[in-house]
Amino acid sequence: MGNIKAIANGSKKDVILKKAAALFRLKGFKASSMRELALTIGVEAPSLYNHIVSKSELLQHICFSVANEFTLQLQEVELSKVSNTKKLEQLIRFHIKMMVHSFDEVYVANNEWKYLDEPYLSDFLKQRRVYENKMVQLVKEGILKKELKNVHPYVSVLTILSAVRGVEFWQRQKKDISVEELENNMVNQLLTGLTNI
Amino acid sequence: MGNIKAIANGSKKDVILKKAAALFRLKGFKASSMRELALTIGVEAPSLYNHIVSKSELLQHICFSVANEFTLQLQEVELSKVSNTKKLEQLIRFHIKMMVHSFDEVYVANNEWKYLDEPYLSDFLKQRRVYENKMVQLVKEGILKKELKNVHPYVSVLTILSAVRGVEFWQRQKKDISVEELENNMVNQLLTGLTNI
DNA sequence: CCTACCGATCGGTAGG
DNA sequence: CCTACCGATCGGTAGG
Numbered sequence: 001m002g003n004i005k006a007i008a009n010g011s012k013k014d015v016i017l018k019k020a021a022a023l024f025r026l027k028g029f030k031a032s033s034m035r036e037l038a039l040t041i042g043v044e045a046p047s048l049y050n051h052i053v054s055k056s057e058l059l060q061h062i063c064f065s066v067a068n069e070f071t072l073q074l075q076e077v078e079l080s081k082v083s084n085t086k087k088l089e090q091l092i093r094f095h096i097k098m099m100v101h102s103f104d105e106v107y108v109a110n111n112e113w114k115y116l117d118e119p120y121l122s123d124f125l126k127q128r129r130v131y132e133n134k135m136v137q138l139v140k141e142g143i144l145k146k147e148l149k150n151v152h153p154y155v156s157v158l159t160i161l162s163a164v165r166g167v168e169f170w171q172r173q174k175k176d177i178s179v180e181e182l183e184n185n186m187v188n189q190l191l192t193g194l195t196n197i
Numbered sequence: 198m199g200n201i202k203a204i205a206n207g208s209k210k211d212v213i214l215k216k217a218a219a220l221f222r223l224k225g226f227k228a229s230s231m232r233e234l235a236l237t238i239g240v241e242a243p244s245l246y247n248h249i250v251s252k253s254e255l256l257q258h259i260c261f262s263v264a265n266e267f268t269l270q271l272q273e274v275e276l277s278k279v280s281n282t283k284k285l286e287q288l289i290r291f292h293i294k295m296m297v298h299s300f301d302e303v304y305v306a307n308n309e310w311k312y313l314d315e316p317y318l319s320d321f322l323k324q325r326r327v328y329e330n331k332m333v334q335l336v337k338e339g340i341l342k343k344e345l346k347n348v349h350p351y352v353s354v355l356t357i358l359s360a361v362r363g364v365e366f367w368q369r370q371k372k373d374i375s376v377e378e379l380e381n382n383m384v385n386q387l388l389t390g391l392t393n394i
Numbered sequence: 395c396c397t398a399c400c401g402a403t404c405g406g407t408a409g410g
Numbered sequence: 411c412c413t414a415c416c417g418a419t420c421g422g423t424a425g426g
Contacts, residue, residue, distance in 0.1 A: 028311070030225060050395075115225075115228070149391060149393055152374060156382065159363055159387070162361075164359075166359030169358075170355055181352075182349075185352040193388050194345055194389075195388050196345065230403080231404080231405060243406075400421105401420105402420080403419085
């Protein structure tokens with residue numbers, strides 16, 4: 001009983017966070033009102049503030065929980081004993097899985113971060129820059145090892161990170177293809193290209 | 198004199214549209230106020246309405262002028278007598294050029310279209326769907342002609358269209374690489390891949 | 395958890 | 411082009 005209550009108390013904020021991510025994704029942060037959010041949860045707007053501090057707090061929580069998941073995964077990949085090509089493949093697959101399984105949250109982190117207040121905005125951008133730089137390093141090493149072509153590392157990382165965001169559109173439309181097949185196709189195009197040489 | 202006045206009159210709305218695109222890109226449509234837009238132009242907010250009908254009209258104008266440019270270019274590419282691979286390459290290069298030379302407008306069309314009112318919203322989405330479908334057709338034909346690998350055409354188009362949006366980030370950061378080099382790198386990765394086989 | 399309510403800001407209009 | 415202003419809506423608080 002005590003346990004259940006504890007879980008229930010703990011999960012009320014989680015419910016708000018989940019619904020907030022869905023609403024922010026659908027309408028955008030600025031166009032989402034707390035009254036509308038309250039409506040989807042089934043309470044009046046002021047009642048939300050028994051569980052949360054502010055609308056901004058919701059955005060902060062969503063953005064940083066996503067950023068932290070990506071950062072953690074990158075650290076894990078960096079430590080694994082595989083080729084740099086394989087590391088990039090693992091990252092691509094992880095990005096796609098995240099887009100599929102935490103669509104609302106990842107979308108919000110990707111598209112609504114600019115509405116973060118300081119100092120969160122700067123922290124978020126810094127964390128993203130570190131992430132990009134580490135990926136650039138993976139590409140640079142891959143080039144040195146002759147695994148990868150002599151590409152511009154930053155442009156290559158940009159291309160990969162943008163391409164995986166395409167899953168945003170797939171999410172909303174076609175489901176005639178499995179996540180596995182989606183991953184394989186995207187990995188193949190990004191790593192080995194589209195043409196028959 | 199008459200001419201100059203006519204041009205000045207005609208271009209006042211153009212100035213508003215240009216400043217609106219920049220503001221909407223920076224802050225997002227919903228977070229951009231007409232008072233702020235007026236400030237960047239040097240008039241009071243109500244004065245804007247001597248030149249425009251509404252805030253929505255600005256968004257409509259930006260989104261559809263971008264959409265129409267892309268649609269026109271696609272029609273031109275479809276008619277050209279080159280391989281399907283070359284057609285895709287031309288489209289990729291065009292997308293990148295548009296991102297570079299009309300950054301604010303393309304960004305707004307890509308990210309703020311959801312705030313269009315009906316029936317413009319439906320029209321815009323339909324135009325985008327037609328565009329995607331025609332690109333899918335180019336990929337399908339390329340596969341039949343054995344130019345392209347046996348990929349999932351829709352995923353491939355998704356990957357291309359998302360990847361070129363990566364120029365959004367390049368725009369804001371690094372300028373240590375020319376547009377030409379950026380195009381070449383992106384075209385190469387998308388068409389021939391990143392790895393040495 | 396609710397009702398009642400606040401100051402701020404919004405897009406846009408009236409009238410000159 | 412301006413000043414003055416309107417009704418609607420916002421995030422959030424007070425108080426119970």
